[in-house]
Amino acid sequence: VTSVDVARRAGVSQSTVSLVLSGKAQGRVSARTEAVVRAAARDLGYRPNVAARALRTGVARTVGLVVPDVTHPFFGPVLRGAQQAAWRAGYAVALVDVPPTGDWALAPVEALQAGPVDGLMCFEVEPPEGTEVPIVAIETETPGVPFVRFDTEAGTAAAFRHLLELGHTRIGHLAAAFEAPTFDLRTEVGRKVMAAAGLDPDEQPRAVTELFEFPAAAAAATELLDAGATAIFADDDVIAGGVYLATRARGLRIPRDVSLVGYDDLPFAQILDPPLTTIAADPAALGAAAFEVLAARMRGENGESGRIIPVELIERGSTGPPPTGTRRARR
Amino acid sequence: VTSVDVARRAGVSQSTVSLVLSGKAQGRVSARTEAVVRAAARDLGYRPNVAARALRTGVARTVGLVVPDVTHPFFGPVLRGAQQAAWRAGYAVALVDVPPTGDWALAPVEALQAGPVDGLMCFEVEPPEGTEVPIVAIETETPGVPFVRFDTEAGTAAAFRHLLELGHTRIGHLAAAFEAPTFDLRTEVGRKVMAAAGLDPDEQPRAVTELFEFPAAAAAATELLDAGATAIFADDDVIAGGVYLATRARGLRIPRDVSLVGYDDLPFAQILDPPLTTIAADPAALGAAAFEVLAARMRGENGESGRIIPVELIERGSTGPPPTGTRRARR
């Protein structure tokens, strides 16, 4: 069913149908004609063909969201936030999951360049070079590209200060191997805060996990435990989850033997035993903000260069004072 | 940059370009010409305009995946599985998150009908009526619609039998209020298995949670605890997570005081304390299978009417024998 069918049924020309249905009928088409057209369209269940419209107007009313791993629980809410904001603005969101490795990693993104997308939101993914459409970077930064990100500096600093105030002097960093500015920043801020507190950052243990998976994180956490850490800052709640596994295997208890701070406040943080102290970030807000910044860019406004979203330390049960000397010596 | 630009640069006609680049040049275009065209296309960075192609061919090479809640951790892997299968077949996947409530719930789906999509995969969402494109239902069943789903009967039966074999005679069902065949099936199978074991299903406690969220599930779990359940079958791992919260608040221990079986084997199941016994289902396989069935339908093959994917009981630490009479009497 095309606009021609509607026109025929309404007894008008096809262009009148187009005028009416695209809302440009103001003072150009009589109210009577307009009503007839609308009725005909409804009766026929007419829906404009998006391909034809896109071809004619050069606009797809679709934006792409590129993520490195749909599987990570953090993305669901991000997508939902972006989707809602986009929906309100009359846009659809195409989700693209780029394969973690390999040179063809960007193949899916390139496919989008072909025109089905009017803009791109890249989450922790380096925005492709030489793109025609507007881009917004999420949780990553590239010169000249507008961005949306969390206040990682404040979040990380809050986490380390919390541990420091509890009296810890041996704070391990359980880091993600994933290459992204947000993780680099955590390392940097952590070192700075510890240095400011009189600790030598180079003396503090550090371990790296390749995957955002519990067993991998547990292996890395074990290194930290072996290095005598009494507190651990994990780059992410999933990684923090690995610490629960590692301590359990060692017969250690959180927070009695080791304190732990995670990052993201994923839902499962609250059901762990003890519940995880973590930095809460609102992923839906991130997604929505990303779309808004992108929308402004698509409208041609170049004002806003980025947006930083606040985060918050949630103290739950996984942090406490360091163990006394005797208890620590036990192992 | 259009195919006309490529043609001009290669010194051939536009149709020759089209022939070459759509792979239909076999024995119709000379190797030399073909090489020239390809070079020109590469130099110019030509990418066919999908809108134009879709308009001309009537095919979008895109399928939609409709989910009720992107936020649930189960979907990430489903999407990834579908995405991979689709990608290999040259299709893109458009993710659509339908708002959980309200009449406009299907608005996003309707938007897709307009033509941007060649097929639809509906996850736990009632497939819309009178659709033009092929549909496959995931984890839901509608007469006449091909489906892909897990072997819920086997999974549920395995869970209940496991509890029964452990000696439990008071088995609570912590159910999701979410309206879906897969959940109805769990109730039905659970009752059947218990009846077969000589238990009166109507005597067994049952509680319902509206949301797939830990606090809500915890509230419902508390009812079951109050009703004297010594074992709980949860419709889902997230819901099972609520039981950890509820037992902790009550000072009860899993599995000493109450046994628990979840469903889905979400990643966090392994880091809970004790690790959760659950029914493992492979969500990526589900997504991939859904695309395959849909692809067959899109090819016009009407043979396969559905596919059932096996699941498996993973015994971890959350199940054990029921407490002795004395211990139970204590509370």
Place this chain on the structure above:
DNA sequence: TTGTAGGCGTTATCAC
């Protein structure tokens, strides 16, 4: 082996 021509369903610019 290559080129010509027509049309997919819209929107937008003009005449009427």
Place this chain on the structure above:
DNA sequence: GTGATAACGCCTACAA
């Protein structure tokens, strides 16, 4: 106020 008419970029008979 309304209706022809011309693109948008691509694919595909069919003609040369």
